[in-house]
Amino acid sequence: MLFILIFVLTLIAGFITPWWAAAIIAFIMAVYAGKKPAQAFWSGFGAVFMVWTILALVKSVPNDHVLAGRVAVLFHLPHWIFLLLITALIGGLVGGMSALSGFLVRRLLAK
């Protein structure tokens, strides 16, 4: 449930909002639908991880990954796939931490 909420909202917001909107979405959704610390973290992590992967690929596939290849060289990475992985991990980490924070705040409020 939490995963799907964050996933759908971040995907929609991804086209119009700054990147840190993902953090706000994950936080609020976890306040609303968080159940356990681990569940909250992994839902946030997984959802943003996937959304960022999808959004990046939507641009990079029709580009034949030309740009991703050049940027990978710039950052001394052996292949653009690592760049995608780092992008997704950063998004995931932000999503996960935000959702975890949201859940912990929810627990405070629930008292």
Place this chain on the structure above:
Amino acid sequence: MKFFKALLAVVATLALIWSLETKFGDLPPIAVFLNPATGFWQNADSKHIIKKLDLKLKGLQRKVIIRYDENRIPHIFAQNDHDLYFAQGYVTVADRLWQMDIQTRSAAGRLAEIIGPKALQADEYHRRMGMVYGAENSLRAIMKDERMKVMINAYTAGINAYIRQLWKRDYPIEFKLLDYEPEDWKPINCVLLMKLMDETLAGHSDAAAMTNVLHKFGPNVTNDLFPDRTMHEEPIIPAGTKWDFKALPLPKPAADLIASMAAPVRHKAKVEGIGSNNWVIAGKKTVSGYPILANDPHLNLTFPSIWYQMQLSAPGINTYGVTIPGAPCVVIGYNNHISWGETNVDADVLDFYRIKFKDDSHNTYWYNNQWHKTIKRIEHIAVRGQAPVNDTVIYTHQGPVAYENAAKRPKAYNDIPVGSAVRWIAHDQTDDLLTFYLLNRANNYDDYRKALSYYTAPAQNFIFASADKDIAMTVNGRFPLKFKDQGKYILDGSDPANDWQGWVPAAQNPAAKNPARGYLSSANQSPTDASYPYYINWSFGPYERGKRINERLAAMQNATVDSMRALQTDTYSISARDVLPTMIGYLDSGKLDKNQRQALAILTSWNKRFDANETGATIFNAWWLKFYGMIWNDEFDNSSLMLPSRDRTEQLLLKEPGSKWFDNIRTPLNETCADIVNHSFIASVNELVHAHGKPGKNWRWGYVKLTYINHLANLPGFGAENIIAGGTGSVINALVDQHGPSWRMVVQMGPKVQGYGIFPGGESGNPGSIYYDDMLKTWESGKLKPLLFLQSPAEKSERIKSTLTLTGN
């Protein structure tokens, strides 16, 4: 406890977000750069193009149709001048925004604003040389001409119409990497780009290094080793051409030469290969019966590509060629009636004047036997992450004092003499864009000459051909009226006789039209023979490229476009032909080891071409450099001195083998020419063996010399590395390291003009676009593309891939 856990999690999350949003050192803020919504992924342009797009743009007067061909070269059709230049600005910036931003910032001395303190010295240098001062002067002059005012304002409006509708995600990737935002374009930016051309092509002076030579060796040696005319000559204007004008009297030379300097100066040599070729062959020597014109300007090659190709069409104008991103008009190109191109002249239009100040306040200086007041101009330089810097620059009547003393001068600029004022053509009110505006619309020879009369700098050899079968060359620019050798050394700034004393009339610039020999060419060499009455400079580019071009053009009959294309990529070395037989003649083969004998055998059978697969070229190149170094490095033993030219060194070898310069003063022996030839051969072959193993495949020229194209910001992965290609600085295909032909163009004149051209790179400045380097391979292989020159927006062509229609609202 729960509260602390929650607090800890929230704080940690916020800290994480902050650290991903913040710039550390040279790295961009990580999440800002990587996130797929606004970060670099958004710059990955789709390979699928939109076939038809209609846009409404405020400021446009009528409808403009832009048709893009298979290389995404825009063909603009407008209904008036205003809309034409508005659209030129719009389509150019859509492809080249960051390049335009960074180049104008660099020229304006505003890099520190985005890069921080490490760019401060470069910024101060540009301000202190008077780049901004010159641009402000020129802009005032340009805006007095109604045509130029309309053009520059419309061009600016077109650029801003694009910039203002951008979202953050649309910013070119370099903005995201350097973490800054585009700003509005201003009319002065167009002029700053022209000043940048002045800096590249007319911003060099050997005067300081020559003054050091004079100080060390005295006038006799200096005149002998640094003569005003070379042994080998092949002037641009055919020798013997009669000057059909009455020359102005030359100013009287000043009394004294300055023979010392206030602080040491390191000599920065000119790069061989920053030069260019152009030529034209008359109809009587071509298959079609009409002239063919060719031009390949050589520059420091960078990505995004230096040039931007386009067609500009409106009532009264239909022209095709290359433009400078950030400046209106076509710079090198053709229309239905004429074609034109340029190579650099290298006139002496930058002089240093030693200034005597009354005291350290620099408020007054000595001139014409009295004290005069200086003017102080304060340059405000914003610095990222620091307080802004206010830099005070002292101006005399000559120009800015680049560095008052050695303490003010950073090490990176220690080729600039201190305590000296700069008199530079780039400071003057110039209106060079008017020349291109008129050339774009020219119909014949008279129009061409009229257009050229407005041109100031950087002086260019303007080649010309017309459908009327005229061919012409004009060595063109605004040349100061000088006494002989004025500015060869640092000048005494207190003597009025050393000032520039007026100008050579434009109509008296060296020129030739329809010569009997049926061709004209230029390759940066000496413009005229000794009969030309005015002094332009004492040294020019070496003669070899010009010689080779003229020999080939003289031999050609029934020339075609392909003969011109082949000549542009010719790698035959006149220099090797001039000196190799003599050098080999001096070699004592009995003293050579196996590798050296093998190298000699390769050299003896070498075809004298600097092709990629020639090993002889590698050996000759290494040998010559070693030979040259062994002659001069003992006496010219420090970096402050100008070195004698290749031509003067060849003269020693060919005509003065007994010269004392062959002796190595560091040994007790008395070396002769033969000794140096032998020593240098052995040493250079040994070095090649050390670096590449035994003579063989690894010695091939294309693999030994490096050829590459860097991104403007030297970003790894954004350039093109390891280009295997032939060529060297002294052959027509002057391609070596990062220097070479930035645009190759051949135009067949006739009832229906047909142009051919290619440049290394592509139309897009976006490293994430397939149009970033789609023309590179064709350029590398030495081929040209037929250029699409439409006569109307509706003309059918299979090469048109998409159409953009702009309308006002």
